[in-house]
Amino acid sequence: MTGSLKRGWCPGALRPMQSGDGLILRVRPRAGALSLDAMLDIAHGALQYGNGILDLTRRANLQVRGLCEKNLPGMHDILHAHDLLDETQAAEQVRNIMLSPLTSIDPAELLDIRPIAQALEARLTHDERLWRLPGKFGFILESGASPGLENERADIRLVAIQNEKGRIGFKVGLDRPETIKWVGETFENDREHLIDILANIALAVISQAPKDTKQVPRMRNLSFEKFSLVEKSARSEFNVIAQPDMRQAPPSSQESSRSEISSSCPLGLIEFENDHPILALALPFGSQTAQNWISLVEAAKSAGIVELRLSPWRTVYLPLPSKNCAPPLLEAATQASFVSDHNNPLLKIDACPGAPACTSAMSDTRKDARAIAAQMRFTETIKSIHVSGCEKGCARSKPAHMVLVAKSNGYALARNATVSQAPETLVPYDRVSRIIEEIEPLLGPSQNSSSTRKTIRA
Ligand code: SF4
CATH class of the missing domain: 3.30.413.10 (Sulfite Reductase Hemoprotein, domain 1)
Structure with a gap:
């Protein structure tokens, strides 16, 4: 199963990457969340099978460090028990989706985007034509929840919008080196149709690579001519051409920095009008020990919390049953070296x-x-x-x-x-x-x- 271990590879759970401290195994959460039961078992697994260090990646995934080949089956069993292990390396490699971390929590969002993320995950892992996508090819799904994903980059972006009649729809944008190229809007309320659109655009990118090579380019790396063909194909999926969106600032040519986003997003207790408070906790350098994770998760479970949301800006979010459980949990988090003060240097x-x-x-x-x-x-x-x-x-x-x-x-x-x-x-x-x-x-x-x-x- 792990015969193709490589350095510099975009790692997965089934195809870990060799590093100086052993194998790095990447866990891709489903729809941006991990149950606390899963997180606890993964942390115990990191202690038992790895070197006890866990990373939060720039794509809101979790990494277990310091494994060796003989310990992989034990870690895979844990992931399988929590439905976090894909059936094939190819399927896990293309399951790259980031969604608004606070979807279903922030009342200002336009819709809960998790069902779309789940449907897209299912399409990516079952449609073998899509398995030719490069390992870093990714999707962003934005619900309108804050903090948003405006500063993150992915090849294809789906953003919830609202028209003047109050109807919720979506616009789709393609990632180019200096901007997002918006290609169309749809107000059809058919999830499978939406997934078809996203899959067809990805297939249009694949069609630009020679058939006899696996070298499918990222959207931003397509030549002008090839991108024009992809853009034309993408536009044909829509009846309405998307208008430039002032809210959606184009990403810079540089990737965003997790540290700056961490220090600018609120941390600690965040309350919404709908009485769904959350606790936002940053991980310095995006890294944390398994022992500290265990301390936090055990405290969170006893407070009645069931899941955590992961973000690409090295912050995790715990949806709280009530704000009364925040003070003891904040204390436990601080003792476990999680950061809840955005002024922390x-x-x-x-x-x-x-x-x-x-x-x-x-x-x-x-x-x-x-x-x-x-x-x-x-x-x-x-x-x-x-x-x-x-x-x-x-x-x-x-x-x-x-x-x-x-x-x-x-x-x-x-x-x-x-x-x-x-x-x-x-x-x-x-x-x-x-x-x-x-x-x-x-x-x-x-x-x-x-x-x-x-x-x-x-
Ligand atoms: S920047 Fe750091 S992690 Fe990356 S290759 Fe160099 S030493 Fe390794």
Whole structure:
């Protein structure tokens, strides 16, 4: 079952990826949620079969780290018991759907989008023609619940809309490098018809790849000519051409950063008018120990909570039966190192797993990131820091106020930069614990922006 383990592969449960700390197994929740029973068993499985570390990914999936091949069957049994194991590697690889995390909870949304997500999951896993889609090809389904998925990217986007008569419908957009190309609107209330539209657009992308190769491109990577054909095919699915949507800002050419979204979204107790409170908890660096998960989930289960929602911005949401259970649960969450204060400096830092988890890493990035966070009182105006174990920069692709890239003798530091931009200075490892305090004496004028000095201080 795991004969095709690869480095750099987009991992799944049936096809884990090799990393420095063992195999990474990715769990794709169904319709964006995990039951607390499942989460508890997965956390116990991570302790028994893995190294006890669980990640929340940028696509709102869960990863179990540090497994070995002989332990995979045990982990698979747990996933199978909770209906989280697909039948084939090909089916799990295409089940890439993100939906508004607070759908069915936020009363401001237009509709509960979970049934559409479930129908799309079923189509993706049963229609073998769709299994040629590349592993990173994904769908976003937006219900109008807040926080939304405007800053996330996927190849095909379905957004709930409302017309002037109050009727609920959907518009569909395609991901291009600098924008979302909206192709059509429909107000037909037929879920299968909607799924047909999404599947047909995906098939149109597949038709642009040579038949004798598995190399189907992402939507954003299609050449202008090929995308024009896909767009024409997509438009033919609709009677109404979609209008530009001012609410739906185009994504930037860079991927969003989980840290900035975490620190801008409300955390802690969130109350809605419909009396469906939730608890929003962030995971620093998108990572948490299985033991801490067990502590949180056991407290949540005894408070009568049954599920959690996952987001792509390293925050999980617990729908509460009443707000009375929030105080003890917040205390349990804090003791288990979940973050409920959006001012916590850890949320300003993106740090990849680093050493020893990744064999390419030149440093223990997260240990250094915690040391930096402990000094953040000196410079509270720094909005974002990226600590990277190597030049690949897995944790963040957009610029950060301060980026640190590990080298053999210290961190290469640049301001208002990405990992690929020229460093301004080298910070020896033994000075990381004073980096915020010492940043100005260390740095000359920035070469990446004429106003960066102002940006750091102002
Ligand atoms: S940035 Fe480099 S060190 Fe960090 S996880 Fe990616 S490959 Fe590994």
